Amino acid sequence: MPAPTLLVLEADPPPRLGRLTGKARIVSVDEAGLAAELPHADTLLVWDFTSDAVRNAWPGEGPRPRWVHTASAGVDRLLCPELVDSDTVVTNARGIFEAPIAEYVAGLVLAMAKDLPGTLELQRQRRWRHREGLQVAGSRAVVIGAGPIGRAVAGTLRALGVTVAVTGRTARPGVHGADQLDRLVIRADWVVSAAPLTDATRGMFDARLFGLMQPSARFINVGRGQLVVEDDLVAAVSKRWIAGAALDVFAREPLDARSKLWDVPGLIISPHMSGDTVGWRDRLGEQFVDLYELWAAGKPLPNVVDKKRGYVPMHD
Amino acid sequence: MPAPTLLVLEADPPPRLGRLTGKARIVSVDEAGLAAELPHADTLLVWDFTSDAVRNAWPGEGPRPRWVHTASAGVDRLLCPELVDSDTVVTNARGIFEAPIAEYVAGLVLAMAKDLPGTLELQRQRRWRHREGLQVAGSRAVVIGAGPIGRAVAGTLRALGVTVAVTGRTARPGVHGADQLDRLVIRADWVVSAAPLTDATRGMFDARLFGLMQPSARFINVGRGQLVVEDDLVAAVSKRWIAGAALDVFAREPLDARSKLWDVPGLIISPHMSGDTVGWRDRLGEQFVDLYELWAAGKPLPNVVDKKRGYVPMHD
Numbered sequence: 001m002p003a004p005t006l007l008v009l010e011a012d013p014p015p016r017l018g019r020l021t022g023k024a025r026i027v028s029v030d031e032a033g034l035a036a037e038l039p040h041a042d043t044l045l046v047w048d049f050t051s052d053a054v055r056n057a058w059p060g061e062g063p064r065p066r067w068v069h070t071a072s073a074g075v076d077r078l079l080c081p082e083l084v085d086s087d088t089v090v091t092n093a094r095g096i097f098e099a100p101i102a103e104y105v106a107g108l109v110l111a112m113a114k115d116l117p118g119t120l121e122l123q124r125q126r127r128w129r130h131r132e133g134l135q136v137a138g139s140r141a142v143v144i145g146a147g148p149i150g151r152a153v154a155g156t157l158r159a160l161g162v163t164v165a166v167t168g169r170t171a172r173p174g175v176h177g178a179d180q181l182d183r184l185v186i187r188a189d190w191v192v193s194a195a196p197l198t199d200a201t202r203g204m205f206d207a208r209l210f211g212l213m214q215p216s217a218r219f220i221n222v223g224r225g226q227l228v229v230e231d232d233l234v235a236a237v238s239k240r241w242i243a244g245a246a247l248d249v250f251a252r253e254p255l256d257a258r259s260k261l262w263d264v265p266g267l268i269i270s271p272h273m274s275g276d277t278v279g280w281r282d283r284l285g286e287q288f289v290d291l292y293e294l295w296a297a298g299k300p301l302p303n304v305v306d307k308k309r310g311y312v313p314m315h316d
Numbered sequence: 317m318p319a320p321t322l323l324v325l326e327a328d329p330p331p332r333l334g335r336l337t338g339k340a341r342i343v344s345v346d347e348a349g350l351a352a353e354l355p356h357a358d359t360l361l362v363w364d365f366t367s368d369a370v371r372n373a374w375p376g377e378g379p380r381p382r383w384v385h386t387a388s389a390g391v392d393r394l395l396c397p398e399l400v401d402s403d404t405v406v407t408n409a410r411g412i413f414e415a416p417i418a419e420y421v422a423g424l425v426l427a428m429a430k431d432l433p434g435t436l437e438l439q440r441q442r443r444w445r446h447r448e449g450l451q452v453a454g455s456r457a458v459v460i461g462a463g464p465i466g467r468a469v470a471g472t473l474r475a476l477g478v479t480v481a482v483t484g485r486t487a488r489p490g491v492h493g494a495d496q497l498d499r500l501v502i503r504a505d506w507v508v509s510a511a512p513l514t515d516a517t518r519g520m521f522d523a524r525l526f527g528l529m530q531p532s533a534r535f536i537n538v539g540r541g542q543l544v545v546e547d548d549l550v551a552a553v554s555k556r557w558i559a560g561a562a563l564d565v566f567a568r569e570p571l572d573a574r575s576k577l578w579d580v581p582g583l584i585i586s587p588h589m590s591g592d593t594v595g596w597r598d599r600l601g602e603q604f605v606d607l608y609e610l611w612a613a614g615k616p617l618p619n620v621v622d623k624k625r626g627y628v629p630m631h632d
Contacts, residue, residue, distance in 0.1 A: 099451065099453060100449065100451055103426060103429070103430070103449075103451065103452050103453065103476070104426075104430055104449065106422075106426055106476070107423065107426030107427055107429070107430050107432060108432075110419060110420075110422055110423030110426060110427070111423055111426075111427050111432055113419070113423070114419070114420055114423050114589075114590075116423060116424075116427055116432065116584075117436055119584070119585075119586045119587075119589075120433055120436055120584065122587070123578060123579075123584070123585045123586075126573045126574075126575075126578045126579075127573070128569075128570035128571050128573075128587045129587060130587045130588065130589050130592070131587075131589055131592075132589070132592050132593055132594045132595075132596065133416065133419075133420065133589065133592065133593045133594070134593060134594060135415065135416055135419065135593040135594070136419050137415055137419065156476070159475035159476065160419070160422070160472070160475065253444075254444035255444050257442045257443070257444075258442075259442075262439060262442045263439075263442075268432075268435070268436065268439070269435075269439045270435045270439075271435075271438075271444045271445060271446045271447075272446065273430075273435075273446050273447055273448070273449065274430075276446070276447075276448050276449065277448055277449045277450060277451040278448045278449070278450060278451070279448075280448065
């Protein structure tokens with residue numbers, strides 16, 4: 001029996017797939033080649049997780065892979081109604097990005113509390129100007145997103161002495177329901193977006209929600225760019241409705257050099273890097289091989305996405 | 317019986333001394349006026365802790381205050397042989413600066429691990445350039461200084477998953493002796509200076525010690541500027557012996573606008589602010605009043621400095 005065909009959507013080849021030799025016939029495609037190869041693939045690895053090609057190509061003619069794995073936490077770029085309604089199993093890279101993103105958020109919180117951006121600007125000007133920082137311990141955060149990333153962020157902030165509330169779609173132990181969001185945002189010093197992008201969350205951070213925040217509050221988005229109405233955020237920061245913000249994700253990536261987001265005072269812009277620590281590509285490759293071996297053996301897969309909800313449900 | 321005379325060395329008046337009304341005759345002096353008033357003071361509050369005036373004026377003629385309190389953690393600017401050899405009790409502001417400094421150091425560690433300075437520079441240039449951060453959890457730090465500040469720094473870094481060794485003058489439970497420093501520095505990712513400035517520590521961070529560090533190591537000084545041979549640090553960072561450094565304290569403060577330290581790539585310069593969070597002056601004033609009430613009642617004082625060692629010894 002021939003080895004199953006593993007289609008890999010990639011811009012750069014994934015590392016660490018050597019263990020698949022003899023167990024899979026690997027066919028690499030770019031965005032343009034995906035549609036033609038989809039009917040011949042048993043499984044699909046979405047290595048280029050910044051691509052919309054799967055969502056665009058999936059509705060075409062012919063058989064479809066029975067399993068799709070994406071080397072990302074979010075699956076919003078992948079899912080189309082035809083994939084959601086199919087029997088194809090979708091898995092994600094849960095387990096790789098949580099700890100790095102939690103550290104990244106903690107770093108932003110501390111940097112904003114201690115005005116590190118101001119320090120670096122004054123250093124450029126060779127100016128000695130003492131300022132008073134904020135104490136992070138004892139401050140309040142609300143983390144929107146009760147998946148593994150949101151929970152990891154909450155855990156790291158709690159380790160710094162922050163009082164953290166986590167909100168999710170529905171209330172459950174340790175998680176507030178979406179109906180509690182306004183109440184929590186009103187008193188938060190830090191509002192951290194780590195939600196999946198779904199129809200329910202798209203554009204949720206808008207003028208109304210920024211208007212509820214304290215003037216001393218700061219907003220951080222490490223979820224998906226389209227969770228935020230970017231024009232509303234620019235207004236909120238520019239008009240000092242809130243004290244500052246940091247965005248690692250954007251509605252369109254890479255952010256255009258002409259975007260007005262780049263030079264809003266009080267807004268930190270980073271290039272979708274919060275989860276990416278040295279060795280992350282190796283870890284993503286190894287994780288896929290682990291899953292592939294389970295799949296080839298007919299065993300149940302972890303990290304299975306609830307396609308209707310748009311994320312991997314938490315069971316604890 | 318008249319109220320005792322409390323001499324306050326200040327540039328700006330301390331807040332929160334209202335509770336002393338009727339309990340102390342408060343005489344404020346600046347640096348120039350200190351010598352003339354010292355013989356008439358029962359106690360001395362060194363509110364302007366950046367001044368060398370006490371060390372200079374103390375050796376003069378006449379009686380001396382029986383108690384000196386400094387609104388700082390370090391007492392290096394204060395102590396002269398005549399004060400060390402006298403019966404005068406010296407107390408410091410232990411308890412005020414520990415938690416803020418620990419947060420500040422954690423913020424620097426995370427900012428350097430995630431290259432936040434690089435992100436801000438790229439933002440200025442409107443350039444989207446993805447980079448990979450370092451994971452802080454699992455990295456190794458050595459904190460030099462086993463006093464309350466060093467221990468607080470160690471605790472906060474440990475909360476982030478860092479493996480931390482603390483070194484002090486002598487080995488004791490949880491603290492490595494100075495003889496272990498080289499061994500620990502060689503394998504550290506983060507070398508944090510939180511030591512008191514004494515004859516034993518002055519200039520301890522020099523070319524020899526920077527030469528022992530890994531090329532990927534980073535150095536942070538929140539202790540005293542004179543712990544570091546600044547020219548050696550400039551060389552170590554410039555020549556990439558180490559990956560970066562952050563200095564919050566300097567041999568001469570404020571740092572001169574012409575200092576070469578300002579624009580060494582990879583070196584973060586901040587204006588001695590690591591311990592100073594909003595409300596810190598109020599907390600320093602309240603702490604002094606608490607101590608004053610103990611002193612006036614003839615009760616033992618906390619935070620008593622071992623003048624020969626140059627810091628408050630830890631007893632746990």
